[in-house]
Amino acid sequence: MEIARAMLPCMPRRRGAQEGYTELVYDDKMAALYSDNEPYTQHDAMTYYDGDATDPITDYDNDYNEKHTPDVGRDVRTVEDVAAEVARLLWRAEWNDDALQGRISDAVGERRWNRKMVExxxxxxxxxVEQGRFEMGGAMCAALDRATDVADEEFAFPRRHPQSLDGFIAVVSVGVLAELQGAWVLELLGFGEVRGKQEMDGTGEIAMLTSDKIVFSPRFKSNSFAAWWAREYAAYIPEDSIYAYLNRMDMVEFED
Known part of the structure; x- marks a missing residue:
């Protein structure tokens, strides 16, 4: 456990550039976009559209408006910008409290959390996490301590191999994000499903913030981060270790 913590600040970023896609509508209509390919290279990224999905505007008119409509009062940030701002708030926070969640809500604004943003x-x-605890706030430090302790006991990642350490850091970071934001992020990462989701206004979009735990899925959603991670690091994942990890992190709701 101490060895793992000592190595975290020294770990350089070795993962290649990864590209995902935005999931605008979280329902069966999106099923055709999923495959067994790697999660970050299989499809071109979709545009994150922050307008009314029922607006009968044409593609031509949309392109025209993009070029001629002033950006006064309009949120022109990319999904990457919003995600980076949220992560920075998590990194700097001393306490995981209502004040932090309020700042995160303000940062997200009128956007809706989706798979691309969570990834x-x-x-x-x-x-x-790779940079280590230097300048890391107390809230993320506490989440990192907990996730590291549990992951170190549940997984069989040898510390001498750089690729295996990448996998360890990745799953620890999943635990950190879920600890600070809520287990609902695990559904968009492919680890399970939030129970009691509510459809929003008949649009097919889903309100994810209806549960603080997921129902774990032994077979992860195809082409998700979870499926990619499980395939990439299968040699270091004992049977049921992912379930045990999330269960001990108090992220799993038992089915009736």
Whole structure:
């Protein structure tokens, strides 16, 4: 455990550039976009559209408006910008309290959390974990301590191999993000499903913040971060270790 913590600040970023795609509508209509390919290279990124999904505007008119409509009062940030801002708030926070969650809500604004945003936020959290505890706030330090302790006991990652350490840092960072934001992020990462989700206004979009735990899925959603991580580091994952990890992190809700 102490060896793992000592190595975290020294770990350089070895993972290659990863590209995901935005999931605008979280329902069966998106199923065709999932495959067994690597999660970050399989499809071109979709545009994050922050308008009314029922607006019958044409692509031509949309392109025209993009070029001729002033950006006064409009949120022109990219998904990556929003995710980086959220991750920075998590990194600097001393306490995981209502004040932090309020700042995060303000940072997200009118956007809705989706798969792309969660993946980008996780990528930023991984970078902060790799940098170590220097200048890391108390809230993330506490989450990192807990996730590291549990992951070190549940997984069989040898510390001498750089690739295996990458996998260890990745799953620790998943625990950190879920600890600070809520287990609902684990559904968008592919680890399970939030129970009691509510459809929003008949649009097919899902309100994710309806549960603080997930129902664990032994077979992760195809083409998700969870499926990619499990395949990439299968040699270091004992049977049921992911379930045990998330269960001990208090992220799993038992089915009736």
């Amino acid at each position: 980008e936020c996780l990528d930023c959290v991984i970078e902060y």
